[in-house]
Amino acid sequence: MRHFFSVGGESALAQVMCRKPLLAFDFDGTLTPIVSRPEQAFASKAVALRLHALSQLLPVAIVTGRTIEDARERLGFVPTYLIGNHGAQDENDPVKTAFLCEGLNPLREALQAHQAELAAAGVRVEDKGLSIALHYRLSRKRAQAVTLIHNLLAPLGSLIKVFAGKMVVNAMAKDAPDKADALRTLVQRSGASCAFFAGDDVNDEPVFAAAAEDWFTVRVGRDDPTSKAKYFLDGPSEMATLLDCMLAALSK
């Protein structure tokens, strides 16, 4: 993995841009810094303006762990596609959405039964319909909180899949699409021949791992040296400059 602004990154991106890719981005930690209270995360004007300009030229997708409804308010522009719940929430597929939501009912019951324990450990439960996030960022006993969460989820192992995020454990129906599935669908739907994707977290790695050889992938942050992305940025603060490189490549 090389830094995007090292030798070769910008010219490799320019080559991909000539092929009219789908441009896809995670939101939290990618377009905007991680904040201790997720409700305070909004795309900066600099990022939103550039993404709007790009969306006039190429299909732009946001693929986020948030719900579609939540993410929409935070972008500052209207993307071509907005996929929520880690790849599983697709406005074009309401039947599957309802089915995947019901698949989490056994977990909802378990969480309800252990409500007091979770609250005492500082775990905040966020039910996003197709996924349930168990946040422990604000817990004073994080190790204990994580143990409690995993003990609670373990008996449901055959029904749900569990993956970590930044100070959060996420649970979804076992057969829910992930971000890699979502990207594959979007590339088809848009008719693009390849894709650009940037993300910063565990749930973005399936996209990097499944990406075709001619896709352009960027991990935001240096926190995972084993990432399968081709390039990295130091943080979301470098995103506006990367978007400028995209716009410059398209104007040639």
Ligand SMILES: [Mg+2]
């Ligand atoms: Mg993220």
